[in-house]
Amino acid sequence: MKKRVIAKILACTLTLAAVLTACGKSDSGSNGGSGSTGAEPGSGEEVTLTFSWWGSEERHEAMEQVAKLYEEANEGVTIKVEYGAWDGWQQKVLTQMKGQTEPDIMQVNYNWVHSFGKGSNVFYDLNELSSLDLSNWDADYLKAMEVDGQQAAVPHGMTGRVQAYNAALFEEYGLEFPTTYDEVKAAAEIIGADNTPTGADNKYVLMTIGKECPDLYIAQMLYNHTGKPMQTDGKINYTEAEVKEVLDLYMSLSESGAMPTFQQEDPIDNESNPVWTSGRTGAIYEWAGTLNKYTAAYKGGDAVDELAIAPYITEDGSAPNVYVKPNLGYAVSKNSKNPEVAADFINFMFTDEEAVKALGTNLGISSNKVTNEIQVKEGMIEGKVKEAYEVLDSYEQTVIDPYFEDENVRGQRYIVIEALRTGSVDSTEAAAEYISKQQEELDKLYD
Amino acid sequence: MENQEYQKFSLNAVIRYVLLIAVGIILIYPLLWMIGSSFKENMDIFGNFSIFPPSGRVMTSNFSSAWNLTSKHSIWFYFGNTLKFLIPKTFFTVISCTLTAYVIARKKFRGQKFVFTAVIVTLLMPELAFRIPLYTLFTKAGLVNTYASLFIQDIFASSSFFIFMIIQFMRTIPKQLDEAAVIDGCNDLQILTKIIVPVIKPIIITVGLLCFMWGMNDFQGPLIYLTEPDKITLSMALKQLLDGDAQIVYGKIFAASCLALMPMIALFFAGSRYFVDGVANTGGKE
C-alpha cells in the first residue's frame, strides 16, 4: 500500500515535470513573430515596454529621465523600468531570458551578446527594425555586436585601457615616463629602491589592479609582440614560444620591482586601492570610459592635476595597435511584442538631444556619431576622460574578438595567469596551458 | 569554610566576566569598526583599524545620505518592502514547520521514516538546484514580481532546516507528557499547543528570529522575483551602493549597513529575553 502510494506520487510528479519542461522549451530558433513587428512607433497606439539596465544610483536617475522623455514625446507609450546593481544582474537577466520574461529593451554587456547563445543570436535582429538608424555607427563597431550574421545589439561606446599615470611621482625622482620595458625596469630601480617584500610603503612604476587587468595587459603585450590578435576564426594565433617570451617579460616586471608581485598586491581591486590613492604607484591600466572613478579617488580627488595619460609602453618604443571593445550595448528581446517601438526607443536614446543631455556621462562617451556630436557640443566630454579618449584615438585600434571575454575562455586564462603569478607553474608550462586550454574552450564555441 | 567558598565564587565570577567581556569585544569589534568607518573618508578606511576617523576628516554626511538611500525613497521604505514578504514568511514558517515537526516527531504513521529522510535529503540540496525550475513554474503561475513568490513556499513548510530543528528539540521531551495529556482528554492539536509548544517556546522563538534574520539578508530570491524598482528589498538596495561604474563611497555603504542592522539587533535583544522565561518552564519533571 505504501509502495503504491509512493509510485503514484512519483508518476504524477514526473508527468507534471515533463509537461512543464516541454511547455518551457518552445523558444529559440527564428526571430520572434515572423513578420509582425508590433506597433508602429509614433502611431499613438497603447504600448507598454519594459526596459532594464544595471548601474549606480546616478545612472538610474538618468535612465529614468530618458524613459520619461520618450513617454512624453510618444503618446500611448508607457515604459516600465527595471534596474539594479551589477552584482547578480547577469544571473537575473539569464534567468529572465530562460523563462522568456526578459524586458523588451536590455542593456547588455559585451560578452553577453555572443556567449549567451554560444554563437547564435538570442536577441532580436536589429537589421530588421527600421526605427533604429544603424548608419550612425562605424561599421567596425557594429560588427563587434554582430552574431551569426544578425545585429544582436548596438554598442553605446567603445572603450580601451589606457595608462593613467601619476606625473608627480616621476617628477619627484626626476624621471620621464618610460616608453619601453627596459626603461620601466630602470625606473623601478630608482623609484622602488626602498621596497621590501612586505613593505607597507612600497612604490611601484605601474600596477595592474584586479583580475581582469593583468589578463588584458598580457593580451595587449602579446599583440604588440607578435602583431597578431588573440584568435582568428577560433584558432589561437600564438606559438608556445611567443607566449612564453611575453609571460617572462610580464613576470620580469614584478621581479624587478616595477610592479607588485602577487603577494604584494593589495586586495582592494578597484579605484580605492590604497597604493593608487596615496600616490605610490606610477601608472595604472584602466578603461578610458570609467577613468573618472580613479581620478576622483586619487588623493581624495584633490590632486587631479598631478595625473596624466601616458603613451603605451612597448618593447621597442613603437606605437602599438590598441585593443578596444564596446563598453556596453542595447538589445531588443526576441520575445518582444513591439520590437519596432523598442528600436525606436533605443534610437531616441542616442539621437534625441534632450535624452543625450539627460544621460550625461553616465554611460560614458558614445561612439554613435550623433550622440557624440551632442556630447561634445554640450561639453560633456572633459577632463582626464577626454584626454584618455584622445590618446586612445591617436593609435590604431582593433576590436577585441567576441569570445575574448567569454567566461569559459577567459576563465582558463585567469587560471593560468594566477598559477604563474603564485609560482605554481613556470612560464613554459603556463605558456602551453594558456594556448591549449583556451583552444579547448574556443573549439566548443566554433564547432 | 563558607567564607572560602564565597571567595572562590567571587574570583570565579570575576574571571568569567573578564573572559566573556574580552571575547565579546573581539566579537563585536568588527561592528564597532563598521560604525566608526561610516564616518570616515574612503582613504581612511583601508588599512586603518582604528574605530575613530582621524580628527579633521570626519564625514558626517554618510548617515544622512544613507538614510535617503535613493533619490526616491528613504532606506526605511526598502526596509518596509523587506517586511512585506518577511513577516508573512516568518509567520508561516513558524506555524507550518512546528506542525510538520510535531507529526514527524510524535506520531506513528506509515511512511514516517520516508518523510523524515525526505526532510533531511531536501536539507542537503543547495538552493541553486531549485532555482531555475521553480522560476519557470512561478512564471507560469503569474507569481513573478509579487511578494507572494517569496513566501508562498513557507505556507507549505518548505524549510527543512527548521523542521529538523524542531523535531530534534521535540525529541528531548519525554513522551510521558503527551500520554498524560491524552489521559486528560486532549486531542493531537491540543497536545501540541498546550503541552509541547510552551515547553519548546525558546526554540519557536529561535526559529522566528533565525528565519527573520536570514530573510533580511536574502538577496538572490528578491533579485530574481522582484522586477519593479519600487518593490525592491533592503538587501537589494544596499547592493546597489556597490556598483562598479561609479566611485564607491564605502562610508555610505557602512552607514547604510548600520542602519539596516539596528532593527535586527533590537529584535534579537527583545527576543532573547524569552530564553530567560524558558528556563522556568522546563517541563514539569521537578
Added chain:
Amino acid sequence: MPYIMLAPWIIGFLIFKLYPIIVSFYYSMLEYPILGEPEFVGLQNYAEILTKDQTFMKSLVATLKYVLIGTPAVVIVAFFVAFILNFKLKGVNFFRTAYYIPSILGGNVAVSILWTMLFSVNGPINIVLGVFGIEPVYWTTDPRFAVFTLIILKTWQFGSTMLIFLSALQGVSKSLYEAASLDGATKIRQLFSVTLPLVTPVVLFNAVNVLVKAFQEFNSAYLITKGGPNKTTYFLNLYIYDSAFKEGNYGYASALTWILLLIIGILTLILFKSSDKWVYYND
C-alpha cells in the same frame, strides 16, 4: 489524522522540492547551454566532472578542507560559549546579543573588507603571530592558507549554532544538576555526565546543519577571496553558480549540484549512522 496535519508539507514537498529535484536531475543529463537547445548526453557530464575536470578536483579539495575543519571548530566553540552563557550572569542578554552579532553581520561588505585587512601581510593577525615568533603569513595570497581565513570567519560566526545550543541547555532541568551536585559531582563532571548526554540530539542537529551549510558556502568565498588563489577557496557552490550563470552551462552545473548532493549525503549519512552510538533521545 496525522496525514491531515502533514498535508501542507506533502504539498510543498511535491511542488517545491520533488518537482525541481527531478527536473534538475533530468537537466544534469543534458548538454544544456543556458539559453540554447538542450541535447541529451546521458552521463557524459558526470564522466567529465569526475575524470577530466581539474577545477572540480581543486574545488572539491577546497570545500572538504573547509567543511571538515570548520564544522568541528564551529560546533565546539558554539557549545562552549553557550555553556558559559547559560549561567545567571548580570547582563547576560547583552552578552548573548554581542555574541550573536557576527552572525547577523553575515555577508556584509564591511566584514569582507575588514577581514582582508586583518589578514594582510602587515595586519594584526600576523603581528600577534609575530609575538609567538611565527613568520608573517601571506594569508590571502598563499594557496596553502587562504582557506583558513574563511574557516576563521565561519568560526567567528558561531552565533546561530550557539543560540540553538543555548535553547537546548535551557531545557535541561535544574533538578538534575542539583541531584548530581548532591552526589558530589564537580561542575566539570556535571558537564560531561549530565549536560552533554542530554543535549546530544541537538549536538547532532548542529553538527549536521553546520556541515551542510558549510558545503553550501558561497558568500564569504565570493566576497573575500573570490575563489582564489589558484582555486583554493573555490567552493563547490561557487563553481556551480559560475557554471550556470557565468559560463552558461546549465546541464553541467546541474550535474555538479548532484555530485555535491551525493557527497553531502554520504557524509551526513555517516554522521547519522554514528549517532546511534552517541545520541540519547529522551522519548
